[in-house]
Amino acid sequence: MILRVLLVPAFFAWLVAALLRAQSWWRGELVDAGLLDWLLLASLPLLGWVYVRYLSVFGKGRGQCLLPPDGRSGPPGGGPPAGGA
Numbered sequence: 001m002i003l004r005v006l007l008v009p010a011f012f013a014w015l016v017a018a019l020l021r022a023q024s025w026w027r028g029e030l031v032d033a034g035l036l037d038w039l040l041l042a043s044l045p046l047l048g049w050v051y052v053r054y055l056s057v058f059g060k061g062r063g064q065c066l067l068p069p070d071g072r073s074g075p076p077g078g079g080p081p082a083g084g085a
Contacts, residue, residue: 008055014040015047 018040024030030037053059 011047011050011055014043015051018044018047 021030021037021040022044025033025037025041033041
């Protein structure tokens, strides 16, 4: 638990630093890229995957975007099927 409390802010700090470096590279402001610059840029796909997989509401095993299970059967609204007699 305490490790997660320390890792989540460190992860987001790394993600923000990588995104800012990518933005400066995209705009052409990163003329002489050093080792840290390339490390930050190269880590963006991994950071994106970790975010989506473990931290986002769309991660594996997270049901935030799904409807809750429902035991009812039949058409929505509970009435008879359309076109039935």
